[in-house]
């Protein structure tokens with residue numbers, strides 16, 4: 001009887017070691033498969049929009065592409081209810097700054113409130129819509145999410161899904 005109990009105890013101890021070893025092996029494998037933090041961070045660009053003034057235009061870079069950010073509120077800039085992004089109290093146009101014709105980088109002309117592409121004369125309005133010349137469609141919207149006053153480029157948040165009709 002005592003022998004049986006001893007064998008049960010030893011079996012439980014070995015079982016415990018085996019379970020702990022298996023869990024440790026799974027954890028080690030997961031660490032190996034997960035991308036490095038530096039690789040994960042490389043796909044995202046975070047921009048704090050709070051310092052931007054009304055009417056200000058900025059270009060930031062995300063995955064090697066120019067991203068246009070135009071702050072709309074409290075100015076005579078055209079607001080675009082179905083194209084702007086609301087962040088805090090401000091409305092912003094956020095678009096990939098590559099012409100949808102052949103990929104040149106249009107320039108923002110604040111006096112005319114248009115993005116003008118020097119390559120073949122294409123134009124986009126302050127809502128990102130193609131309004132003149134060969135561009136076949138509006139400026140593209142980069143995947144983004146909003147975190148407080150920050151724009152995080154590279155992840156599809158609810159605001160992005162609403163804009164592109166995925167929500």
Ligand code: FES
Pocket residue numbers: 099100101102103104117118119120121122133134135
């Ligand atoms: S690349 Fe912009 S109009 Fe052709």
